[in-house]
Each structure stands twice: as structure tokens, then as C-alpha cells.
Amino acid sequence: MKRPLLITTGTMALAGLAFVLVNTLPGCRPTTTQTVVTGDAASKVYVKPGTHDEFYNMVSGGFSGQLAVYGLPSGRLLREVPVFSVDPETGYGYSEETKGMLMTSHGFIPWDDSHHPELSQTNGVPDGKWCFINGNNTPRIALIDLGTFRTHSIIEIPNSAGNHSSPFTTGNSEYVVAGTRFSVPMGDDAQRDVPISSYKETFKGTVSFIHPEPETGKMSIAFQIVTPAVDFDLSHAGKGPSEGWFFFSCYNTEQAYSLLEVNASQRDKDFIMAVNWKMAEQLAKEGKGKRVPGKHYSNWWNDKTHSSETTVIDDVLQLDPKEHPGLLYFMPCPKSPHGCDVDPTGKYIVGSGKLAALIPVFSFEKMQKAIAGNEVEGDFAGIPVLKYESVLHGEVKKPGLGPLHTEFDANGNAYTSFFVSSEIVKWNVEKLEVVDRVPTYYSIGHLCVPGGDSKQPWGKYVIAYNKITKDRYLPTGPELTQSAQLYSIDGDKMELLLDFPTTGEPHYAQAIPADLVKPREVKFFKIEENQHPYVAKGEKEARVERNGNEVHVWMTSIRSHFAPDNIEGVKLGDEVYFHVTNLEQDWDVPHGFAIKGAANAELLIMPGETQTLKWVPTRVGVWPMYCTDFCSALHQEMQGYVRVSPANSTVPLKGETVSVDAGV
Amino acid sequence: MMTACGGGDAANAGPPGAPTLEKETSSSEAASSSGKAKLLTDADVTLGDIDNGMVEKGKTTYDVKCQACHSMGENRVVGPGWKGITTRRKPEWIMNMIVNTDAMLAEDPEAQRQLEQCLVRMPNQNLSMDEARQVLEFMRTL
Numbered sequence: 001m002k003r004p005l006l007i008t009t010g011t012m013a014l015a016g017l018a019f020v021l022v023n024t025l026p027g028c029r030p031t032t033t034q035t036v037v038t039g040d041a042a043s044k045v046y047v048k049p050g051t052h053d054e055f056y057n058m059v060s061g062g063f064s065g066q067l068a069v070y071g072l073p074s075g076r077l078l079r080e081v082p083v084f085s086v087d088p089e090t091g092y093g094y095s096e097e098t099k100g101m102l103m104t105s106h107g108f109i110p111w112d113d114s115h116h117p118e119l120s121q122t123n124g125v126p127d128g129k130w131c132f133i134n135g136n137n138t139p140r141i142a143l144i145d146l147g148t149f150r151t152h153s154i155i156e157i158p159n160s161a162g163n164h165s166s167p168f169t170t171g172n173s174e175y176v177v178a179g180t181r182f183s184v185p186m187g188d189d190a191q192r193d194v195p196i197s198s199y200k201e202t203f204k205g206t207v208s209f210i211h212p213e214p215e216t217g218k219m220s221i222a223f224q225i226v227t228p229a230v231d232f233d234l235s236h237a238g239k240g241p242s243e244g245w246f247f248f249s250c251y252n253t254e255q256a257y258s259l260l261e262v263n264a265s266q267r268d269k270d271f272i273m274a275v276n277w278k279m280a281e282q283l284a285k286e287g288k289g290k291r292v293p294g295k296h297y298s299n300w301w302n303d304k305t306h307s308s309e310t311t312v313i314d315d316v317l318q319l320d321p322k323e324h325p326g327l328l329y330f331m332p333c334p335k336s337p338h339g340c341d342v343d344p345t346g347k348y349i350v351g352s353g354k355l356a357a358l359i360p361v362f363s364f365e366k367m368q369k370a371i372a373g374n375e376v377e378g379d380f381a382g383i384p385v386l387k388y389e390s391v392l393h394g395e396v397k398k399p400g401l402g403p404l405h406t407e408f409d410a411n412g413n414a415y416t417s418f419f420v421s422s423e424i425v426k427w428n429v430e431k432l433e434v435v436d437r438v439p440t441y442y443s444i445g446h447l448c449v450p451g452g453d454s455k456q457p458w459g460k461y462v463i464a465y466n467k468i469t470k471d472r473y474l475p476t477g478p479e480l481t482q483s484a485q486l487y488s489i490d491g492d493k494m495e496l497l498l499d500f501p502t503t504g505e506p507h508y509a510q511a512i513p514a515d516l517v518k519p520r521e522v523k524f525f526k527i528e529e530n531q532h533p534y535v536a537k538g539e540k541e542a543r544v545e546r547n548g549n550e551v552h553v554w555m556t557s558i559r560s561h562f563a564p565d566n567i568e569g570v571k572l573g574d575e576v577y578f579h580v581t582n583l584e585q586d587w588d589v590p591h592g593f594a595i596k597g598a599a600n601a602e603l604l605i606m607p608g609e610t611q612t613l614k615w616v617p618t619r620v621g622v623w624p625m626y627c628t629d630f631c632s633a634l635h636q637e638m639q640g641y642v643r644v645s646p647a648n649s650t651v652p653l654k655g656e657t658v659s660v661d662a663g664v
Numbered sequence: 665m666m667t668a669c670g671g672g673d674a675a676n677a678g679p680p681g682a683p684t685l686e687k688e689t690s691s692s693e694a695a696s697s698s699g700k701a702k703l704l705t706d707a708d709v710t711l712g713d714i715d716n717g718m719v720e721k722g723k724t725t726y727d728v729k730c731q732a733c734h735s736m737g738e739n740r741v742v743g744p745g746w747k748g749i750t751t752r753r754k755p756e757w758i759m760n761m762i763v764n765t766d767a768m769l770a771e772d773p774e775a776q777r778q779l780e781q782c783l784v785r786m787p788n789q790n791l792s793m794d795e796a797r798q799v800l801e802f803m804r805t806l
Contacts, residue, residue: 524790527728527729528728537727537728538727538728538729538731538732539731539732540727540731556732558732558733558787559733559742559784559785559787560742560784561732561742563732583728583729583732584787584789585729585787585788585789585790585791586787586788586789586790589787632783632784632785633783633784633785634783634784659735659739659741
């Protein structure tokens with residue numbers, strides 16, 4: 001969202017516009033940092049050296065395709081977890097073992113656009129076990145294990161295009177969902193090769209329910225519901241009284257397929273789609289679905305073999321709502337709804353029409369009554385549309401401009417981001433009254449309250465993730481860091497505490513108390529449990545073997561040497577596979593591995609792990625290899641040589657480590 | 665282990681900061697069972713006749729976790745060779761080096777003197793107390 005805006009609005013124009021709009025609204029605060037930072041903000045975000053933050057903040061990398069992990073309240077970047085994009089720093093997507101994580105039905109895909117981190121839940125509360133995140137471009141969902149902070153599972157979503165309204169979870173992470181942003185033609189090749197102008201007749205949407213296996217984290221598509229052709233935007237599961245339902249916002253009910261900026265902004269109202277997922281689950285169980293073409297990959301990381309495992313599935317179970325009345329309903333929602341958020345009680349669903357000047361709040365109880373009383377205003381492509389007035393709890397009047405997303409605290413308050421007027425507005429869910437507002441810098445997209453989309457928000461902070469940075473930090477040429485702000489919500493008034501820069505695009509984020517995650521941390525992998533096919537459990541197993549033109553090196557690393565570190569007998573035309581096992585068995589002792597001319601990246605091998613780098617030498621000579629991760633005082637000595645001879649050479653293959661008597 | 669590095673001494677030769685934080689939550693059986701690294705004393709380690717079953721297990725552990733740095737002869741590879749080690753060091757000192765490595769490097773003058781020679785901090789290879797005892801038994805045969 002950021003880059004097109006920059007192109008179309010020029011330098012300070014948009015931020016300037018935001019200021020003007022903010023200042024025309026009643027009750028607005030001044031917009032300079034100097035005047036909005038009050039009291040002792042510094043002490044509230046200061047985390048003493050050697051002590052830890054209170055919350056983990058899982059922040060999407062947006063177009064970086066990764067997940068960034070920050071500490072709150074300090075805003076310190078702790079880690080960038082490679083998810084959908086290759087990462088030369090760790091070898092993710094470069095090592096032979098990790099390449100499979102990025103395989104799809106389109107082949108190896110080294111990048112995606114990651115938008116929404118969603119923490120797994122138990123009884124409607126984030127449990128610190130996993131973090132899901134969606135890939136938009138080549139539709140996928142990833143599962144990150146919070147014991148290792150590594151991508152543990154990635155599933156591709158078939159019959160989907162632009163996986164945006166994803167991967168929001170049900171209350172016990174029975175399912176995470178994937179709603180397609182672009183509707184597309186589906187079926188066999190002939191059914192998919194159609195004119196774009198036949199959109200209304202031939203295009204369809206889907207929402208998929210993906211089941212993560214509780215023990216292993218392996219993901220599979222339980223069922224996929226076919227919908228009329230629209231654009232799905234965001235979603236959230238019901239909870240409490242609305243448990244068993246899922247709500248998806250959708251726009252482009254105009255069914256435009258060109259210049260959507262204009263053509264999809266015609267209708268006064270689009271929809272929030274209510275899905276009875278318990279009913280869908282039952283239908284699937286009873287065999288009421290139909291298996292249709294939908295080739296997709298499911299990739300899983302095995303912590304014992306330290307390798308990815310890929311399963312290819314050719315089809316998917318689809319349910320047609322036209323055959324199953326009661327499965328889907330549309331609720332009219334003003335002006336291209338974006339956010340679709342369910343309050344902690346599960347009684348209310350907040351739609352945020354991004355072009356609307358009000359926030360509609362729907363009542364689940366009223367929705368049920370409207371369904372029972374058949375209070376419909378008609379149908380949309382065969383799906384009943386409930387009457388707006390019948391399902392409405394009420395509207396927040398004139399809250400700001402361009403409402404996008406809403407999170408909640410535990411005291412009945414909602415916090416809604418306003419992109420156009422660049423502010424967070426706090427309002428009371430029952431009373432629908434605005435109680436406070438603060439400016440953001442600049443043009444906020446998503447926002448996050450710890451636990452703020454769950455049954456039991458922890459509250460304490462709201463964080464703004466902004467689309468525009470401008471002058472907030474030291475300038476770095478045309479391309480700037482992205483910008484987040486931390487506000488205290490402990491008092492009646494929101495209080496700005498901190499700016500912190502973020503990587504990629506901080507699209508959405510969730511936060512969780514550190515105490516729920518820290519006890520899960522894996523410190524190293526047990527060497528005894530290593531089942532990698534090329535593991536060397538000790539230097540006695542280090543060796544070199546030839547298999548045709550493949551040379552396999554069983555290599556070990558420990559502070560601070562490799563075994564073997566002298567290899568001879570490699571010939572031009574060979575493919576050399578360095579299978580490096582890190583023999584260390586303590587926390588924070590990775591070893592790296594790099595060799596001159598390798599056309600990929602380094603390996604970064606955790607203690608007890610085995611990883612493989614493929615190297616195809618292109619010249620005769622003696623080539624250096626070394627450890628890249630500073631490991632001890634003799635790290636700079638952790639090096640070796642590989643001799644490469646001509647293709648017709650008779651130099652025997654050998655690998656050794658030669659020790660002189662160093663004395664005692 | 666909590667008390668690891670004093671300022672700027674030889675114990676700081678490892679990765680910056682690595683041994684100081686949060687060792688109380690280390691998955692090392694030795695560390696967690698003893699809480700704040702309480703060093704073993706002579707009363708904690710008793711030697712009897714050589715137990716060949718233990719020797720065999722100790723050798724297996726040695727091959728995976730120790731051999732990369734310690735030879736079975738007298739020569740030093742990274743750390744000292746093990747031949748005759750049990751005649752030079754007390755059993756509890758050896759056990760402490762294996763299971764309380766960081767505490768020994770921080771506190772024990774002999775361990776520190778050894779570090780000054782080898783310059784690579786001995787890794788904590790997270791052996792259990794039983795595994796360490798088996799390795800000690802194996803050492804007695806060298």
C-alpha cells in the first residue's frame with residue numbers, strides 16, 4: 001500500500017493532507033511529537049541492559065515476506081524469522097534441506113508478501129505455541145514454531161489468488177482460514193482459460209479452512225467453501241456466543257475486473273460474510289463435499305532429520321453453499337469494508353468501511369434472530385443478504401476518516417485505526433461513543449493490542465503500524481525504514497511513548513506476554529536425536545565418499561575446527577555436498593560454513609544440527625572454506641582447503657584433519 | 665554458572681556474553697538439578713573397580729561429544745590428551761569440568777590455567793551426570 005501512495009501523492013502531500021484532516025475533526029490533539037509526549041515516557045519503555053522485555057511483538061515483514069520479532073515496550077528488534085523469502089544469512093532457501101519449504105505447484109518460489117501474523121489459541125486466548133502468517137502472492141500459510149522461532153510448516157492454498165483474509169484462527173486453532181482476495185476461474189485448463197470479461201459468469205471466490213495437526217504442526221486443507229465472485233479482505237472467528245461462526249469482509253460486490261479503484265467503489269454497501277463453520281465441518285465429515293482439482297504443496301520441517309518433507313495433494317474438498325442453505329449469509333456493510341473484528345465477548349462484529357465516515361457494529365444475537373425470522377433484503381448470487389437494520393447493534397458516528405482495523409482491551413473499549421485521518425480512536429463498544437483519540441505518524445494501517453483480537457486482551461499498550469514514515473527518523477535517501485509507535489492505554493487517555501523503526505512493511509502484528517513463550521525455547525538440538533541421513537556423530541564418522549560425479553562430505557564442526565578440513569580428489573564436473581554437523585551441545589554456539597565461489601549462500605548450523613551446502617567448482621585449484629560465525633578466540637583459525645583437479649585427474653579422493661602434537 | 669565471567673578475565677574468551685544469562689534454565693541436567701552450579705566434592709564421586717559396562721558407554725559418548733578436541737593419547741589436539749588424566753586430576757575435578765564447565769572456567773584456578781594454554785573455552789556439551797561418570801570411567805582405562 002505504501003509505495004503506490006508515494007508515487008501518486010508526491011513528497012509531503014499525503015502527510016500534509018493527514019494533518020489538515022486531523023485538525024478539522026473535533027477533539028483532535030496537536031500533531032507534533034513535542035506536544036503529545038507527556039510525562040516520563042522514557043522510563044516506561046526503558047528496559048535495563050541484561051533484562052528482558054515484557055512482551056514479544058510478532059510483526060509481519062510485508063513485502064519482505066518474513067516475520068520480525070520485537071520486544072515491547074523497548075521496540076528492540078530481536079529476530080527476523082525467514083518465512084516465505086530466502087535468507088542468505090541463515091541459508092534458509094539455500095541449503096539443500098530448506099529448499100523444500102519454498103516449493104509450490106509453481107515450482108520453487110523464493111519470495112512472498114506476508115501480511116498477518118496470528119498467534120495460535122487455546123480457549124480463545126493466545127497460547128504461545130505457534131504463530132501463523134499468510135503469503136499473499138502465491139497463496140500460502142506458514143506456521144512458525146515459537147519453540148525454535150523457525151518456519152515449521154507451509155501449505156499452499158489452491159483455487160485462491162491473493163491470500164489476504166488469512167490466517168485468522170478459531171478459538172482452539174482447529175482451523176486457520178484463507179479467503180481469496182481475487183476471485184478467479186477454477187477447474188480444468190479449459191474452464192480456467194476464459195475471457196476476463198466473463199468475470200460474473202465464470203469467476204468464483206473461495207474461503208479455505210486449514211487444519212494444523214496439534215502434535216506436529218503439519219497443515220492440511222479440511223474444506224474449501226465456494227463463494228460468489230467478490231474480493232475477500234479480512235476475517236475473524238466468532239467466540240463465546242458466536243463460536244462456530246467466521247466472519248469475512250468483502251468488497252467489490254460490483255464484481256468489477258478493471259479499474260477497481262473506481263469501479264469497485266460504486267455501491268453504498270458491500271458485505272460481511274458470515275460462515276457457519278461448525279456446519280461446514282459437519283457437512284465435510286458427512287461426505288457432502290466434492291473433491292475438485294486443486295494441486296497444492298504442503299511442506300513440513302522435521303526437527304529430527306533437520307530437513308523439509310513435501311507432500312503434493314492433487315485436489316481439495318469443496319462445499320457449495322447453494323446446496324447447503326444456512327452455511328453462508330451476507331450482512332450489508334458500508335463502503336468497501338476492510339477490517340472485520342470480533343470483540344472479546346463475541347457479541348459484536350465491527351466492520352470498517354474504509355471509505356465510510358462511520359463504524360458499523362453488528363450484533364451476533366440480532367444476526368441469529370434475523371436468520372430465524374428470515375429478515376432478508378434479497379440475495380447476492382444465490383446467497384441470502386440479511387437486512388442491515390436487522391443485524392446492526394449501532395454505528396459509531398463521525399469517528400474519523402478511513403477506518404481500517406479494530407482491536408480491543410479487556411474493559412469494553414475498541415481501538416480503531418484511521419488511515420486517512422492518521423489516528424487511533426478509542427471508543428466504547430456497548431455505548432458506541434468515542435472516548436479518546438491520538439494522532440499517528442503517519443497514516444496508520446493495522447494496530448495491535450496484546451491479545452487484542454482474543455477473548456482476554458492483556459491490554460497495556462496499543463501499537464500503530466504506519467504506512468508512511470517521512471521525517472520520523474534520520475533520512476536514508478529515497479527509501480526509508482518503516483515506522484511504528486507505541487502508546488500506553490493504561491489510563492483514560494492514550495499516551496505516546498515510543499517510535500520504533502521496523503523492517504519490510506509492518507503490516508499487522510500481534511503481541512503476547514514473554515512468559516508464555518520463554519519456557520518453550522529450544523536451546524540446542526540433541527545430537528543423539530539427529531536423524532539426518534548424512535549426520536556425522538563425532539569426528540570418527542567424518543569422511544568423504546564419491547557416488548558418480550557427486551562427492552559427499554560428512555563434515556563436523558566444533559570450536560574451532562572442521563573435520564575433514566583438507567579434501568583432495570574433487571574433479572571438475574563434480575557436485576560437492578558439504579553435510580556439516582555442528583557437534584556443539586550448548587546454547588548459542590552456531591557454526592557457519594562458506595566456500596569460495598559457492599553460487600548460493602552460507603550455512604548457519606545450530607548445535608546438534610546437520611545442514612548441507614551444494615558446491616559446484618568451476619576452476620582447478622585449491623579453494624578455501626571457513627566458519628562464518630565468530631565461535632571462539634580461534635575462530636579465525638577455523639578454516640580448511642578443498643583441492644579441485646581436472647576432470648581426468650587420478651588424484652585419490654580423501655578427506656582428513658592433520659594434527660601436530662601440540663603438547664599438553 | 666550464574667556467576668560466570670568476572671570482568672575481562674580469561675573466562676571471557678568465548679562468544680561475547682554467551683555464558684552469563686539464564687543458565688538456570690539450561691536444559692543441562694547437571695545445571696538444572698543443582699540449581700546454581702554447586703560444584704561436586706570428593707564425597708560426590710566414588711571410584712570402585714573398573715566397570716566395563718560404564719567404560720563402553722563412556723567411550724560411545726567420547727566418540728560423539730569429546731573426541732573432536734581430546735585425543736586418547738598424551739598429545740593435545742584442542743584440549744589436553746586423556747592418557748593418564750585420572751592420575752593428574754582428581755575425579756571430582758574432571759566431573760566438574762564436564763558438567764559445570766562454565767563455573768569451573770570462571771572460578772577454578774587450574775581450569776583457568778588450562779584455558780590460558782588452550783585458548784578455546786571448553787564447550788559445555790550438556791552431558792548428564794551419568795554420562796559424565798561413564799566418561800570418567802572410560803578415562804580411567806587410558
